[in-house]
Amino acid sequence: MPHLLSEFRLRDIALANRIGVSPMCQYSSVDGFANDWHFAHLTARAVGGAGIVFTEAAAVSPEGRISPQDLGVWSEKHFEPLARIARFIDAQGAVAGVQLAHAGRKGSTYRPWSGRGAVPEALGGWRPVGPSAIAFSDSYATPVELSADRIKALQLAFATAAARAHAAGFRAVEIHAAHGYLLHEFLSPLSNRRADDYGGSFDNRTRFLRECAAAVRRALPEPSLLFVRISATDWTEGGWDVDQSVELARRLKTIGVDLIDCSSGGNVEKAEIPVGPGYQVPFAQRIRREADIATAAVGMITSPAQADQIIRTGQADLVLLARELLRDPYWPLRAAQDLGYPMPWPAQYLRAAPAGAPERTPAHELD
Numbered sequence: 122m123p124h125l126l127s128e129f130r131l132r133d134i135a136l137a138n139r140i141g142v143s144p145m146c147q148y149s150s151v152d153g154f155a156n157d158w159h160f161a162h163l164t165a166r167a168v169g170g171a172g173i174v175f176t177e178a179a180a181v182s183p184e185g186r187i188s189p190q191d192l193g194v195w196s197e198k199h200f201e202p203l204a205r206i207a208r209f210i211d212a213q214g215a216v217a218g219v220q221l222a223h224a225g226r227k228g229s230t231y232r233p234w235s236g237r238g239a240v241p242e243a244l245g246g247w248r249p250v251g252p253s254a255i256a257f258s259d260s261y262a263t264p265v266e267l268s269a270d271r272i273k274a275l276q277l278a279f280a281t282a283a284a285r286a287h288a289a290g291f292r293a294v295e296i297h298a299a300h301g302y303l304l305h306e307f308l309s310p311l312s313n314r315r316a317d318d319y320g321g322s323f324d325n326r327t328r329f330l331r332e333c334a335a336a337v338r339r340a341l342p343e344p345s346l347l348f349v350r351i352s353a354t355d356w357t358e359g360g361w362d363v364d365q366s367v368e369l370a371r372r373l374k375t376i377g378v379d380l381i382d383c384s385s386g387g388n389v390e391k392a393e394i395p396v397g398p399g400y401q402v403p404f405a406q407r408i409r410r411e412a413d414i415a416t417a418a419v420g421m422i423t424s425p426a427q428a429d430q431i432i433r434t435g436q437a438d439l440v441l442l443a444r445e446l447l448r449d450p451y452w453p454l455r456a457a458q459d460l461g462y463p464m465p466w467p468a469q470y471l472r473a474a475p476a477g478a479p480e481r482t483p484a485h486e487l488d
């Protein structure tokens with residue numbers, strides 16, 4: 122059996138294989154609510170055979186959205202349409218995951234096809250917040266520095282959203298601490314110039330995320346998976362780097378985080394990033410080895426052989442795909458065919474399946 126298609130167990134939750142749908146903003150919500158687009162988008166990828174399907178970044182508070190059209194989870198009501206999506210994903214034998222996020226100083230910007238830069242308040246924008254009053258770039262607003270009280274309130278918002286996500290049927294929660302959004306902004310000395318307990322030393326810069334992860338873990342009933350996505354490096358001298366990521370991963374493991382999802386960049390506008398096939402995989406490999414925690418590799422993973430090799434050689438426990446799964450929601454089924462493995466196909470599609478492919482049995486019926 123190809124390693125890519127082997128089961129992965131964490132905390133008594135079984136992922137049918139090692140392929141995950143990476144969180145991808147759809148910028149298609151009104152007031153943060155999921156709708157038919159989110160249902161079609163996410164459930165198609167569960168039908169396609171991914172072992173875990175993550176929602177896009179879901180903002181834990183209204184000003185935590187990137188664009189006004191982002192998904193949000195700041196009220197109980199937001200989980201009604203999401204619960205239907207989670208049920209469908211689960212019935213396909215996949216684990217439903219939600220990515221909890223706060224955009225920080227990169228909030229209140231136009232969605233990619235509607236404009237560039239900051240959305241003015243008159244057009245539905247808002248004043249973004251951050252660790253320090255330092256704008257991401259010239260085209261972004263200068264954020265309001267968060268007080269310690271507001272930091273605590275946001276940690277509670279993450280924890281409340283996690284508890285609601287679990288009640289709505291999501292068995293995995295990922296805290297978004299990457300790509301230059303709020304939690305990453307606190308980690309990096311380039312965006313965090315605070316003089317209080319949340320800035321300065323490594324301990325202080327990582328405090329917001331560590332407290333947040335601990336609060337989310339406490340709020341989640343067992344068994345629930347807790348992932349944290351980080352940018353392993355800012356790709357900039359004097360910024361957040363891989364050594365700090367390894368140490369952070371060790372600390373997060375003791376808090377009860379199950380897996381580090383290893384991305385990079387996003388906090389420095391002009392960073393030079395050597396983008397290429399699998400360019401972030403070495404981060405997943407190093408963190409897995411040195412912090413002794415499960416990792417996910419992400420970024421320009423596109424071929425079945427490449428993905429299988431990452432798992433087989435122990436560079437990561439999961440691969441998360443984004444754009445390749447936009448091109449082809451059935452990528453996992455196709456990968457299994459390429460690798461010569463008879464992966465289960467949805468019963469409804471069996472007439473199109475390779476000879477010998479078994480019928481898919483939903484995971485909750487297996488035990």
Ligand SMILES: Cc1cc2nc3c(=O)[nH]c(=O)nc-3n(C[C@H](O)[C@H](O)[C@H](O)COP(=O)(O)O)c2cc1C
Binds near residue numbers: 147419
């Ligand atoms: C349309 C789109 C939206 C994205 N939105 C998110 C997001 O909500 N949260 C996140 O952590 N990453 C987001 N990303 C980054 C992806 O999850 C992924 O890390 C990145 O695209 C690299 O993987 P790929 O080469 O397989 O596309 C997004 C990427 C795309 C293409």
